[in-house]
Amino acid sequence: MNESQSVILIDDETDLLKALRRLLKAEGFQVACHTSAAEFLAAARPPSPGCIVLDESMPGMTGLDLQRELVAEGSTLAIVFLTARGDIPMSVRAMKAGAVDFLTKPVKDKDLISSIRMGLKKSADLELNKNEVDLLRGRFETLTDREREVLKFVTQGLPNKQIAASLGLVEQTIKVHRSRVMTKMRAESLAQLVVVAERLGITSQES
Amino acid sequence: MNESQSVILIDDETDLLKALRRLLKAEGFQVACHTSAAEFLAAARPPSPGCIVLDESMPGMTGLDLQRELVAEGSTLAIVFLTARGDIPMSVRAMKAGAVDFLTKPVKDKDLISSIRMGLKKSADLELNKNEVDLLRGRFETLTDREREVLKFVTQGLPNKQIAASLGLVEQTIKVHRSRVMTKMRAESLAQLVVVAERLGITSQES
DNA sequence: AAGTCTATTATACCTTGGTCAAACGGGCTA
DNA sequence: TAGCCCGTTTGACCAAGGTATAATAGACTT
Numbered sequence: 017m018n019e020s021q022s023v024i025l026i027d028d029e030t031d032l033l034k035a036l037r038r039l040l041k042a043e044g045f046q047v048a049c050h051t052s053a054a055e056f057l058a059a060a061r062p063p064s065p066g067c068i069v070l071d072e073s074m075p076g077m078t079g080l081d082l083q084r085e086l087v088a089e090g091s092t093l094a095i096v097f098l099t100a101r102g103d104i105p106m107s108v109r110a111m112k113a114g115a116v117d118f119l120t121k122p123v124k125d126k127d128l129i130s131s132i133r134m135g136l137k138k139s140a141d142l143e144l145n146k147n148e149v150d151l152l153r154g155r156f157e158t159l160t161d162r163e164r165e166v167l168k169f170v171t172q173g174l175p176n177k178q179i180a181a182s183l184g185l186v187e188q189t190i191k192v193h194r195s196r197v198m199t200k201m202r203a204e205s206l207a208q209l210v211v212v213a214e215r216l217g218i219t220s221q222e223s
Numbered sequence: 224m225n226e227s228q229s230v231i232l233i234d235d236e237t238d239l240l241k242a243l244r245r246l247l248k249a250e251g252f253q254v255a256c257h258t259s260a261a262e263f264l265a266a267a268r269p270p271s272p273g274c275i276v277l278d279e280s281m282p283g284m285t286g287l288d289l290q291r292e293l294v295a296e297g298s299t300l301a302i303v304f305l306t307a308r309g310d311i312p313m314s315v316r317a318m319k320a321g322a323v324d325f326l327t328k329p330v331k332d333k334d335l336i337s338s339i340r341m342g343l344k345k346s347a348d349l350e351l352n353k354n355e356v357d358l359l360r361g362r363f364e365t366l367t368d369r370e371r372e373v374l375k376f377v378t379q380g381l382p383n384k385q386i387a388a389s390l391g392l393v394e395q396t397i398k399v400h401r402s403r404v405m406t407k408m409r410a411e412s413l414a415q416l417v418v419v420a421e422r423l424g425i426t427s428q429e430s
Numbered sequence: 431a432a433g434t435c436t437a438t439t440a441t442a443c444c445t446t447g448g449t450c451a452a453a454c455g456g457g458c459t460a
Numbered sequence: 461t462a463g464c465c466c467g468t469t470t471g472a473c474c475a476a477g478g479t480a481t482a483a484t485a486g487a488c489t490t
Contacts, residue, residue, distance in 0.1 A: 102311055107315050162468070173415050188469080192470085206380065369436080369437065396438055400438095
C-alpha cells in the first residue's frame, strides 16, 4: 500500500529538500522532489492519492498560483504549505482554497508528518469519490437524449404515465426508455438510480 | 429582509465596537455588540442567519474557544475573525474550524464588509439546510422501529417480497409499513423517500 | 378493565412497473 | 439502392406496488 503514501516536495531550497526527503523516506513515504512549480507541472503526473508539501515563496510560479492551477484542473492531490516568509492573509487564502495545512519553517517533524498523513487521507477520499463519479458519468454519457430526459423525470419520482404525457408519448415508450436507462446505468433498482442521479447532480438545467 | 442582515460584534475594545457599529449600521446591517464571549453566550441567541465578527484575543474565553463552542452546538452563525495580535497558526486553526475569514486590524472597511456579506450568505445557507434536515428528522422520529427498518430496506431498493423474507414476514405486512412510512415522511414517491433518507444519512448503523 | 398504539396478516382490487417481441424511420455503408 | 444499425416507438402480457377494509393480538396507559 505504499502507492497511497506518495509525497511530493516542492521547494527552491535544495538543502531543505534533501533533509525533508530523508525524514519522510524514513517514515515510509514515497518521496518525489521538485525545485519549482513549473518543474513539477512539467513532470509526469504523480500517483494521484498523494500530498504535496509546497513552499509559498518561490521564484516564478508561487505556491498559491500552483494551488489555484491544481484546483482548477480538479486535481485530487492534497496540499500542505510549508513556508518561511508567510503572513496571515497568505495562510487564509491558502486555507480558503482548500489547503490541508499551512505550516511555517522551521517546522517540527511531528507536525509536518501529521499534516501529511491528513493530506494523504483527504487525497485518498477525493480520489475515491472522483473515480466513482467518473465511472457514473461515463455511463451517463452512453445515454441518448431521450433516455437522459426520461432519467431526469424518473429520478424526480414521476410515474411513467405522467412522463409520457409530458413528452407527448405513450406509457409503453417510457417503460422501454426507462428499462434501457436502468441497464446502461447499471442500476438494479429505482433507489440506486436516484442516488446515482444525485451524485451526478442531475436536476433540470443544461441541454 | 433586514432580519437576514444581522451582525454580532464581539471585542473587548469598546472604542472599536462603537466605530464598527456605526460603520455597519450605515451599511444597513442589524448590529449587536458584546465585550466578551461570555457576555455573548449569556445573551439571548441572536436571529440565526447572522455573522459574528470576533476578536481572538480577549480576556476570559478566546475567540477560538467561542468558535469551538458554537461549532459543538451546531450553530449556523458564521464567524469572521478580526484581531490585532494574530499569527499564522491561529488563523489556520480558525479557518480549519470553519471561519469565513481571518482579518487583521487595522482592517479596510471594504474587506470587512465583504467578509461579512460572505458570512451572512454562508449562515443563511447553513440555516436553510439545517431547517430542512430538522424537519425531516422530526418526521423520521415519528416512525416506529419496524417502520424505520422497512424504510432502510426500501431506500436500498429491495422489493417488498425480499424485505418480507429478510424480516420473516409476509409481503402484505411490508406493504402496510411501507405505506405508513410514505405518509409519515410525507414522501410522494420512492424517489423522494430515497433523497430524504440520503439527507438523513440512513444507511445501516445504530439501533 | 377499557382504550390506545403497534404489529401482523388476510382478501380483494386497482395501478404501476418491467419484459418480450416487433414495427418504423433516418442515416450510414457496401 | 439494398441492407444494416440505432434510436424511437408501440402493443400484449405478467409481476410488483399501492389502497381499502378488516381482523387478531400483545403492550402500555388510564
